[in-house]
Amino acid sequence: MGISSIRPGIRNEEGLASAGQVLRQVFGDRFQTGESIRAQHAHTTTWVPPQLPDGVVFIETAADVREIVRIATQHRVPLIPFGTGSSLEGQVNAPNGGFSLDFSRMNKVLEVNPDDLDCTVEPGVTREELNSHLRDTGLFFPIDPGANASIGGMTSTRASGTNAVRYGTMKDNVLALTVVTANGEEIRTARRARKSSAGYDLTRLFVGAEGSLGIITSVTLRLQGIPEQIAGGYCNFPTLRQACEAVIMTIQMGIPVARIELLNALQVKACNSYSGLNLPEQPSLFVEFHGSPDSVRLQSEAFGEIAAENGSSPFAWSANPEERARMWKARHNVYWSAKALRPGANAIATDVCVPISRLAECVAETEIDIAEHGLLAPIVGHAGDGNFHVSLVIDDKDPKEIAIAEAFIARLNKRALAMDGTCTGEHGIGQGKQEFLSDELGGSVDIMRQIKKSLDPLNIFNPGKIFALD
CATH class of the missing domain: 3.30.465.10 (Uridine Diphospho-n-acetylenolpyruvylglucosamine Reductase; domain 3)
Known part of the structure; x- marks a missing residue:
């Protein structure tokens, strides 16, 4: 699909105007139409261009929701739920206009x-x-x-x-x-x-x-x-393939790892710079175990042996909460650390997921693709699930760079689907991955359309997401 093909839909101007008047009467100051607040509710940490709603309603109760749905049905206008705006495929955009439902006050x-x-x-x-x-x-x-x-x-x-x-x-x-x-x-x-x-x-x-x-x-x-003890640590590998092979062996051996995160060399470099780590700039695994002190020790030792078989450095692990928190904070900040590799650029986060046995192959081919096309694109993944993310650091105002990025994302998704994987392990479809959903599921998407039309015949609930109705 690509951002170049994402366009606003058909707006019901008369319905939007009349519904806005009713919402103002019913919700008073909890209904806002200022441009800045509307822009905040179309914001996503992604490259999909914002499409602003016509207003924002701050929801407080389920009764509010029932009333708003009644109003939206009467005037045939869209409603777009909004939590914190951290989705990555344009899920909070309003391509047909409509009203954003902010749930930050419905938080009991x-x-x-x-x-x-x-x-x-x-x-x-x-x-x-x-x-x-x-x-x-x-x-x-x-x-x-x-x-x-x-x-x-x-x-x-x-x-x-x-x-x-x-x-x-x-x-x-x-x-x-x-x-x-x-x-x-x-x-x-x-x-x-x-x-x-x-x-x-x-x-x-x-x-x-x-x-x-x-x-x-x-x-x-x-x-x-809450586990009696949590221990975590890291190890690094000469190649990304060896790191992936260690993950595959860990899962196949049935070691109950709680987290096992893969970072390629460029992502480790970004974490070192942004989060103040001092790790060897090689492909690395961040790992965590939960359980009793004895079970955590045994699990850590078993993983260390598997990692060593695959050429890793010694697995350095600790139950110290401060050390673990520092490591995982760096992991959670990978999006921002990727952006910092090229000041002024944006990071386009995309993900795929493949069967665990194909992870090493898929990641290795993706690294070759990145190198061949001269992209700046760190890789990080929830490797225990076969799920990995690529952050493409580009000038998202440059049409040439956008075209290169879109072509890479298409190849990445086709690569994952060819390995019987999925176009998204956890980001969702939203606006950004609709064409790949059709490639992945084929006629099943038509069944989804029938369900949508049956449950939402007027298409008021977050239209323009997941698939086009026609």
């Missing part, structure tokens, strides 16, 4: 059930806020996409992150949802039971739908006990 933890290891939260709660609230219970929510994203946004994009190799992704950790549908009704997709055979799995239908089928008003989440 509604219920925590420590005995059942679950909780229910409003969609505006961020993952850091949730874990702060849970700290005294001995529980935590493990999904960590890096950004302090909202739970509603993470649910809508089926987010993942550094802990996914042990704890899974959002689809594995969402037990139930409440959702406002196109008729203004709030439905509940499931109960809190850990398993059920009752009817269609509507929870999974809405998880990853990017706000295109309904508006989430609460999320019930699976929680985990």
Whole structure:
């Protein structure tokens, strides 16, 4: 698709004007139309150009959502849910105009059930806020996409992150949802039971739908006990292929690693410069283990032996919280460290995911592609899942550089699909990856269109995302 083909859709000017008047009457100062605040709600840390909504409504209750859906249905105007704006494929843009629903004020933890290891939260709660609230219970929510994203946004994009190799992704950790549908009704997709055979799995239908089928008003989440001990460390390798082979062996040996992150040499260099690390500028793995002191020690030693078999430096690990925090903060800041490699440029973050056995091959071919085309593009990945990211550092105002980047992203996605992988492990489709979704799933996309038209016949929920309706 590329950014050059992303265009505004058809606007219902009359409906937008009349709906705006009603929203002003109903929500008063909680409805804002200033250009700066509208621009903030079309902002994404990506290259997809912003497409501003016509106004922003600050949501506080599920009743607010039901009322707004009623108004939007009556006037036939789009609604675009907004959590923190950290999505990477243009999910918060308003290509047809419409109204952004800001959930930052709908941020209550509604219920925590420590005995059942679950909780229910409003969609505006961020993952850091949730874990702060849970700290005294001995529980935590493990999904960590890096950004302090909202739970509603993470649910809508089926987010993942550094802990996914042990704890899974959002689809594995969402037990139930409440959702406002196109008729203004709030439905509940499931109960809190850990398993059920009752009817269609509507929870999974809405998880990853990017706000295109309904508006989430609460999320019930699976929680985990805080590990008795956490240890982490790093090791470096002569080549990226050797680092990938170490990951593959670790997963195949069944070592219960919590995080295993891959950084190529350029990304290590960027982290050293931006985050003040002093690591050898070679392909590296950042690794973390959770468990009892004895199990963590045994896991670390076993991983160190596997890494050594693949030519690594000694695996330097520690249970010291400050040392671990410094390492993982550098990992979470890779986007900004990549941008800093070329001041004034932008970093285009893109991801693919392949079966773990094809990871080394896919990453190696991608590095060759980067070198052959003279790109500045660090690689980092959630290697335990076969998921890796490339940050293309380009002048996104230069059409030639944009064209080169788009061509690279197309090749990267085709490479992953040829290896029976996916065009996105965790960023979602949004506006930026629609053509690759069709390449990946073919006729299944037509089934998705039928579901969209059935649940949202007026196309008011985040239109222009995931696929074109026609």
